[in-house]
Amino acid sequence: MTGPLDIPTARRRYITVCALFWLPLGLSLAPLILLLTERGMTMAAIAGLFAAHSLTAAALELPTGGLADVLGRRVVLVAAGLLNLTALALVGLGSAPWVLGLGMVLMGAGRALSSGPAEAWYVDTVHADSGPDADLRTGLAAGASATSAALAAGTLLGGALPWLLGVGPDLGALLSEVSSGLVLPLSAPLLLGSAVEIAFVLYVLTALPEPPRPPVALRDVLRGIPATVVDGLRLGGRDTLVRRVFLSAGAAGSALVAIELLMPGRAAAVTGASESGAVLFAALACAGFICSAVGSRLAPLTARLAGGGERAVMASLGIGAGGLLLLGATAGSTGAGALVLSAAGYGLVYLGLGAAGPNENDILHRRVASTGRATALSVQSLVLQLVGALVGLVIGVLRPGPVPWLSVGGVLLAGSFLWLRRSGPTSSTQVATPQPPVACPSVAREDAASTS
DSSP: OOSOOOHHHHHHHHHHHHHHHHHHHHHHHTTHHHHHHHTTOOHHHHHHHHHHHHHHHHHHHHHHHHHHHHHOHHHHHHHHHHHHHHHHHHHHHOOSHHHHHHHHHHHHHHHHHTSSHHHHHHHHHHHHHHOTTSOOHHHHHHHHHHHHHHHHHHHHHHHHHHHHHTSTTOHHHHHHHHTTTSSOGGGHHHHHHHHHHHHHHHHHHHHOOOOOOOOOOHHHHHHHHHHHHHHHHHHHHHOHHHHHHHHHHHHHHHHHHHHHHHHHHHHHHHHSSHHHHHHHHHHHHHHHHHHHHHHHHTHHHHHHHHTSHHHHHHHHHHHHHHHHHHHHHTTTOOSHHHHHHHHHHHHHHHHHHHHHHHHHHHHHHHHSOGGGHHHHHHHHHHHHHHHHHHHHHHHHHSOSSHHHHHHHHHHHHHHHHTTSSOOSOOOGGGSOOOOOOOSSHHHHHHHHHTOO
């Protein structure tokens, strides 16, 4: 690396990485459950596969975040892309339960590896170019917006591609016949996602330069994982603002799991059939990602209007909570007015969460040093997933209707109240740097030299 990239170039590359990583996962959203069903999997088996994915991602969040801080951002992102490439190919082509299970486990591992390195690379690059007080919010907002846009585009394309293959000469049936049933029309979006992952890996290798790091033995990395986990868990205890960011992530996780669990049933109730309900929910999911992208784009403006990032987070989470409460208030109604209000509430949830995210992460990066940046992002993701899983179990035992929506709306509203009291300056230069979660002194010195 001859020198740090300028901020506009780093921002463009970060946006591209976000889009390339999330597009394949968006492609798999619509056809995945239908593909598994067509392969002969029962709903109980499908639930087990998804549990394997979630548990793998949760178990590896903190250790893999530490790997990015020790080994480098680029190598971990490449590993995430290769794991996702393999996972999508296995799930798209596999029919045996163990093959599908392996694919879902690898997908969970790839998700854990991807949690933080790209964002940490962007923040490190901006700090290297312009110092620790450089604007982060604009780039983080653009990356979050690109993520949502890629998910929206992938969801639409992934849902439409199997149908398009059946139009005209029925290429889908031809593919299935030629491959002896190995490639189904519903496999096509996942296989296309594997191809995109190749482009992602090549782009990361060529477009994300970072300072050279001294070689580290695998045993030293593994020995440092427990310290990394402990240090990551202590981040929230050392700083009030970091703790608020983590707790807000948990509140957001409860909102997202409520949407995922409750909205498909509401969509099916509106259309009168599960098949048409699935189509309606796919359209809603796409609209939600678009609202999230808009919210992310509006994050810098929200901060300016609110008078700072903390106030912006409070307002944004409050908007999301209002959307959930609106969904709860209309849960028992089926009239046209109730449907319009429900759609508005759905959009507000994603708009609010989209606007909150970049402002939360701007605060987080100003409180955490470079040596622990990816670990902090992994803790944030871990809290979101664990709280979401717990709330999902609670929702599962509640009776359908307004109560689940109103309960989760109250949780998100409580998350916004965390930000009522403003803190002091949020520059990372005014916060004590935590001990780097590394295994050997030489790596610690190298990371400390590049710390903002």
